[in-house]
Amino acid sequence: MQPISGPDQDGSEALHPQMQGEELLRVSGISKAFPSVRALDDVRFELRRGTVHALMGENGAGKSTLMKILAGVIQPDEGSIYLKGRRVSLKTPLEALGHGIAMIHQELNLMPSMTVAENVWIRREPLNRLGLVDHARMRRMTQALFDRLNIGVDPDARIGELAVASRQMVEIAKAISYESDVLIMDEPTSALTEKEADHLFEIIADLKKSGVGIVYISHKMDEILKISDDISIFRDGKYIGTYRNGEITRDEIVFRMVDRELSQMFPKENVPSAEVILSVRELSLEGVFRDVSFDLRAGEILGFAGLVGAGRSNIAETLFGVTPATSGEILIRNEKIAISSPGQAIRKGVGFLTEDRGTTGSMQVLSVQENMQVAVLQNGFTKVGFLSGSALRDACSDMCERLKVKAASLETPVGTLSGGNQQKVLLGRWLLTRPQILILDEPTKGIDVGAKAEVHGLISRMASNGAAIILISSEMPEVLGMSDRVVVVHEGRIAGILDRKDATQVSIMEMIAR
Amino acid sequence: MNGVQSLTMSRKQPAKASGWRRFDEINILMVLVGIALLCEALGWIFIGQSFLGNPQRLTIAILQVSVIGIIAIGVTQVIITGGIDLSSGSVVAMTAMIVASLAQSEGWARALYPSLVELPAYVPIVAGILLGLIAGCINGLLIAYAKIPPFIATLGMMVSARGIAKWYTRGQPVSGLTDEFTAIGSSAWPVAIFIVIAIIFHIAMKYTRYGKFTYAIGANPQAARVSGINVERHLVKVYAIAGMLAGIAGVVACARAQTAQSGMGYMYELDAIAAAVIGGTSLAGGVGRIAGTVIGVIILGLISSGFTFLRIDAYYQEIVKGIIIVVAVGSDVYRSRKRLKK
Ligand SMILES: Nc1ncnc2c1ncn2[C@@H]1O[C@H](COP(=O)(O)OP(=O)(O)OP(=O)(O)O)[C@@H](O)[C@H]1O
Numbered sequence: 132m133q134p135i136s137g138p139d140q141d142g143s144e145a146l147h148p149q150m151q152g153e154e155l156l157r158v159s160g161i162s163k164a165f166p167s168v169r170a171l172d173d174v175r176f177e178l179r180r181g182t183v184h185a186l187m188g189e190n191g192a193g194k195s196t197l198m199k200i201l202a203g204v205i206q207p208d209e210g211s212i213y214l215k216g217r218r219v220s221l222k223t224p225l226e227a228l229g230h231g232i233a234m235i236h237q238e239l240n241l242m243p244s245m246t247v248a249e250n251v252w253i254r255r256e257p258l259n260r261l262g263l264v265d266h267a268r269m270r271r272m273t274q275a276l277f278d279r280l281n282i283g284v285d286p287d288a289r290i291g292e293l294a295v296a297s298r299q300m301v302e303i304a305k306a307i308s309y310e311s312d313v314l315i316m317d318e319p320t321s322a323l324t325e326k327e328a329d330h331l332f333e334i335i336a337d338l339k340k341s342g343v344g345i346v347y348i349s350h351k352m353d354e355i356l357k358i359s360d361d362i363s364i365f366r367d368g369k370y371i372g373t374y375r376n377g378e379i380t381r382d383e384i385v386f387r388m389v390d391r392e393l394s395q396m397f398p399k400e401n402v403p404s405a406e407v408i409l410s411v412r413e414l415s416l417e418g419v420f421r422d423v424s425f426d427l428r429a430g431e432i433l434g435f436a437g438l439v440g441a442g443r444s445n446i447a448e449t450l451f452g453v454t455p456a457t458s459g460e461i462l463i464r465n466e467k468i469a470i471s472s473p474g475q476a477i478r479k480g481v482g483f484l485t486e487d488r489g490t491t492g493s494m495q496v497l498s499v500q501e502n503m504q505v506a507v508l509q510n511g512f513t514k515v516g517f518l519s520g521s522a523l524r525d526a527c528s529d530m531c532e533r534l535k536v537k538a539a540s541l542e543t544p545v546g547t548l549s550g551g552n553q554q555k556v557l558l559g560r561w562l563l564t565r566p567q568i569l570i571l572d573e574p575t576k577g578i579d580v581g582a583k584a585e586v587h588g589l590i591s592r593m594a595s596n597g598a599a600i601i602l603i604s605s606e607m608p609e610v611l612g613m614s615d616r617v618v619v620v621h622e623g624r625i626a627g628i629l630d631r632k633d634a635t636q637v638s639i640m641e642m643i644a645r
Numbered sequence: 646m647n648g649v650q651s652l653t654m655s656r657k658q659p660a661k662a663s664g665w666r667r668f669d670e671i672n673i674l675m676v677l678v679g680i681a682l683l684c685e686a687l688g689w690i691f692i693g694q695s696f697l698g699n700p701q702r703l704t705i706a707i708l709q710v711s712v713i714g715i716i717a718i719g720v721t722q723v724i725i726t727g728g729i730d731l732s733s734g735s736v737v738a739m740t741a742m743i744v745a746s747l748a749q750s751e752g753w754a755r756a757l758y759p760s761l762v763e764l765p766a767y768v769p770i771v772a773g774i775l776l777g778l779i780a781g782c783i784n785g786l787l788i789a790y791a792k793i794p795p796f797i798a799t800l801g802m803m804v805s806a807r808g809i810a811k812w813y814t815r816g817q818p819v820s821g822l823t824d825e826f827t828a829i830g831s832s833a834w835p836v837a838i839f840i841v842i843a844i845i846f847h848i849a850m851k852y853t854r855y856g857k858f859t860y861a862i863g864a865n866p867q868a869a870r871v872s873g874i875n876v877e878r879h880l881v882k883v884y885a886i887a888g889m890l891a892g893i894a895g896v897v898a899c900a901r902a903q904t905a906q907s908g909m910g911y912m913y914e915l916d917a918i919a920a921a922v923i924g925g926t927s928l929a930g931g932v933g934r935i936a937g938t939v940i941g942v943i944i945l946g947l948i949s950s951g952f953t954f955l956r957i958d959a960y961y962q963e964i965v966k967g968i969i970i971v972v973a974v975g976s977d978v979y980r981s982r983k984r985l986k987k
């Protein structure tokens with residue numbers, strides 16, 4: 132199997148043979164060094180019109196960095212960019228947009244205090260004859276865009292009030308609204324469930340038909356194999372090769388990405404004990420979810436499956452005291468307690484890895500170690516009231532090694548890590564603690580295939596050590612592989628609870644459809 | 646389950662507060678009414694007079710804070726971008742001094758330019774506006790391009806502008822201003838200027854791209870940047886406008902006082918920030934409204950005229966004012982949080 136190079140004219144499944152295959156974008160010799168790391172080293176890349184070009188590589192391989200260069204967000208140290216055969220320089224995002232390059236960023240880039248419509252049309256607001264912003268028209272334009280893309284989000288809602296997945300759909304719609312030739316999607320599905328992701332793929336198919344070239348970054352192998360035409364692989368800032376989809380197998384891709392064999396995924400072994408640690412009785416939050424009841428045992432991993440907006444994250448937030456319940460009760464070790472704030476939840480031994488690492492997770496300017504140790508500081512590593520510095524340091528660096536965090540050192544600010552590496556640090560924060568109950572909301576969001584197995588192993592080991600774990604994940608195989616039981620949540624209610632042996636993709640979807 | 650339904654996924658938020666959203670100012674308006682009624686009640690109890698029943702007193706209450714109001718409108722915009730402007734009070738003093746020196750009438754012992762003829766009023770007015778604009782531009786350039794934190798950059802401007810105000814006449818006050826010039830500070834003109842400026846910027850913040858960019862930068866500068874906004878250039882604009890408004894405030898202040906001295910506008914920047922925050926502007930950026938700031942300014946005016954009316958000792962006034970600011974902001978935060986939780 133040879134890496135292909137240069138545009139190819141055969142257009143095997145092209146819808147518009149005259150358009151597909153034409154070179155749209157080409158970069159060559161791109162290098163970019165940050166103070167502590169060489170993020171890109173003489174890489175190249177080509178995008179053909181009407182195709183989806185997937186970028187693959189481990190966390191920190193340089194995928195986002197290359198795309199940010201194309202979007203004008205950062206400047207390369209060297210290299211050239213050709214758009215439709217003409218050399219261009221992209222010094223600002225505005226220039227990139229002007230050249231028809233739009234990007235959906237890995238970290239959500241929306242203004243939380245502004246409305247959906249304002250976010251979509253920022254800088255391009257429709258003006259009336261007096262030169263004032265025409266809000267009514269802006270709203271209609273947003274609605275028309277959402278109708279076309281079949282997105283059910285209220286244009287007048289504030290971004291901050293939306294679930295992460297809805298924000299992601301807004302971000303997607305915004306990028307599409309630029310009607311650009313090149314559309315870069317950096318892990319667009321990391322916050323979406325399969326159903327919504329499939330919807331995105333329909334949108335992508337339409338865009339392809341109209342001749343848009345799409346760069347698609349994801350760590351979900353199934354997606355890549357399903358929708359991409361070409362696949363380029365990067366490792367440690369270096370370009371490894373470009374392959375036609377279908378001419379390379381899954382294992383070959385993984386091997387080229389990580390350069391080593393991978394261990395088995397989803398290694399859940401132990402069986403939970405009988406001791407019920409958490410018992411939730413008819414818990415409701417008015418207007419959000421109602422009558423949620425389930426038991427969680429020591430050593431058990433309880434998966435939460437459901438569509439986006441089903442209310443899984445809302446239930447987690449209520450259990451953690453972010454939005455206290457309006458009725459129902461929570462019992463921890465048979466003792467009825469009221470959880471009305473996160474602080475209380477933490478004192479009761481509840482840990483919570485949130486879904487949105489940007490706003491509720493990482494402390495961007497603080498170091499890897501400081502981010503990792505915050506949760507464990509309260510109940511460990513102290514000697515007569517003083518922190519035991521070296522023990523803490525060892526624990527953090529051990530965790531970094533296990534999770535394969537790619538950072539120059541423990542002192543590196545978390546904000547300069549790649550998205551997946553930030554996620555690993557946050558996950559490590561909770562894996563260091565010994566909570567009785569740990570809620571993990573999308574724990575492997577953005578984590579590469581190489582590290583995923585390790586993450587699953589660590590979660591599973593926590594459970595073996597007696598922790599009770601609630602695992603919310605939009606990745607069905609993850610939920611199925613890791614969970615002892617699966618709670619299916621649908622439209623704010625529990626549709627049913629399945630045992631490991633009965634839980635399959637089909638049985639879960641059936642439950643939802645019922 | 647079809648696609649349309651599955652994608653109806655705006656999070657079911659506990660706060661279905663959409664009906665309230667249109668009355669964003671309702672909380673702070675209630676604080677305003679509360680303070681007014683409190684003064685009224687205390688007035689009857691202790692003084693035997695009505696506080697609100699005297700329109701002249703209310704006009705004066707607002708007249709007293711109109712200069713602070715003008716700068717508060719600029720400061721609000723700066724805070725919405727996520728910044729802060731500490732220099733406005735000093736810029737008021739600096740412009741007042743320089744403007745006054747250009748507005749002196751003939752036959753008066755001129756503070757500075759002995760040979761200067763009497764100038765038409767628009768000359769000092771335009772000079773004052775330009776001077777404020779320049780000061781604001783310098784703030785903006787330091788912050789946007791030299792990446793000096795807003796607190797530090799405007800602190801520097803605060804100290805320097807005050808220094809210029811003192812140095813300009815070696816501490817001497819400037820008086821003997823032409824009638825033509827002092828007319829803009831007479832009767833209720835300052836209030837009118839304040840209200841007109843408030844309306845202009847209320848519209849600008851709500852209905853123009855200038856406003857949208859300002860909110861966007863404060864809410865998420867990175868998002869603003871990747872949306873194609875030239876964040877640096879816009880920040881310079883916002884600080885320049887804030888400076889210009891401080892310049893206008895300086896003109897109004899000196900016309901109203903019919904004199905200028907280097908101590909003018911002392912601590913006005915803090916009152917302006919307080920007014921903005923009382924009015925619902927978030928120091929974290931991205932949130933704030935001119936209408937709220939106007940109410941905040943009126944609250945400050947009511948507090949001080951209420952105190953005078955109730956003959957409260959000046960020493961207690963400041964203590965109580967500080968408490969009221971914190972309580973007003975705190976109650977607003979508390980209410981909006983409760984609204985969210987509901
Ligand atoms: N602003 C920055 N300052 C310093 N280092 C940076 C900065 N941005 C990225 N890096 C480094 O560059 C490398 C490549 O990062 P990049 O974000 O491109 O990775 P990625 O391939 O997108 O990974 P992921 O799959 O985790 O998103 C990483 O080692 C990262 O730490």
Ligand SMILES: [Mg+2]
Pocket residue numbers: 194195196237317549550551
């Ligand atoms: Mg990335």
